[in-house]
């Protein structure tokens with residue numbers, strides 16, 4: 247009898263150890279979908295009940311938005327607006343909302359975000375990959391067709407001048423990320439990682455309750471500058487290192503155009519990373535803060551403080567806002583970079 | 591009969607204990623060390639390349655002085671009441687960090703697999 251009891255105790259002891267080792271392996275499903283859309287590689291990983299079906303509807307939603315906003319697809323709403331010969335065009339709720347947001351951010355950033363820069367971008371060849379350096383006179387002429395203040399919006403009705411072009415590329419992926427996060431939440435998902443070509447959108451924490459560990463790519467070399475440990479937010483980086491070409495005289499031109507000069511941005515910044523609740527804010531701000539340069543970007547943060555950011559300068563410094571500094575750890579191989587905290 | 595069973599169980603428990611301690615003491619670890627305060631990583635060092643130095647880490651007006659020497663790391667001075675962190679000596683295993691509870695400080699080997707969830711590009 248006693249032997250039986252002891253065996254039971256020993257058995258319980260062993261089983262309880264096995265159980266605690268398996269503590270995190272709770273009943274959440276995991277599902278991942280990887281696909282190409284919005285000119286980039288997208289991956290959606292979802293943890294929760296019915297993860298498979300939810301991840302499929304996320305993919306459908308992104309494809310739907312891409313069809314509305316493609317600049318080159320002849321059936322898209324943006325294409326219709328850009329080929330309207332100055333006539334009023336009625337667009338869907340999604341498109342109207344995104345245009346309104348882009349115009350609002352253009353105003354907030356004093357035109358550093360410029361949703362009508364497309365003709366200039368095209369002249370530099372960044373839309374086709376056949377890069378060239380346009381004549382100064384050509385750029386001047388093209389800049390006449392640029393200006394977010396010339397876009398008329400009345401609810402779902404959009405009107406732009408003949409020869410103007412609207413391009414929502416700088417905000418579309420962020421908006422899509424927000425939409426997907428919302429869709430997942432409505433389906434009861436509490437943990438998800440959405441990677442839209444390096445734009446990261448995080449829903450909740452990891453399934454085990456810990457923060458997601460997100461590497462911040464070195465804009466100049468291999469590896470990561472550091473690691474962000476965060477949850478429930480979006481992170482977007484902009485920099486001219488992403489896409490650029492070298493002209494015959496050796497000058498390097500990047501794909502982010504300064505809407506004032508019509509030339510690729512060339513200031514004290516290598517990259518801007520924005521961390522905020524909403525992906526569309528991150529998307530819009532990372533581009534426009536990069537256009538602004540260090541001083542104006544820091545001034546913009548002090549004025550609004552509805553986001554956090556990490557600036558990497560050409561002089562090898564990292565400027566990080568106080569709200570996110572505790573979530574950032576510098577990579578061991580980047581110890582030579584000086585980290586400075588941006589305070590209010 | 592009864593005695594044999596008891597002895598058998600004792601040996602079993604003893605062996606489990608020995609194996610368990612061995613696992614804890616010789617848990618594999620790399621050379622990267624994190625100094626963590628309240629869950630936030632303050633510093634990360636690769637002990638194989640870091641020069642000898644001492645660091646002062648503050649918490650609510652109290653300090654721990656951390657020493658890195660010959661590729662090893664320890665707490666040499668602390669104004670916490672218990673001094674447990676000093677008595678723990680050099681950081682040796684991957685499973686047992688140096689902890690100073692009163693000052694919310696811990697020094698631990700970093701997970702060598704950088705297991706990132708994603709990279710921002």
Ligand SMILES: [Zn+2]
Pocket residue numbers: 668670671672673674675676689690691692693
């Ligand atoms: Zn202590």
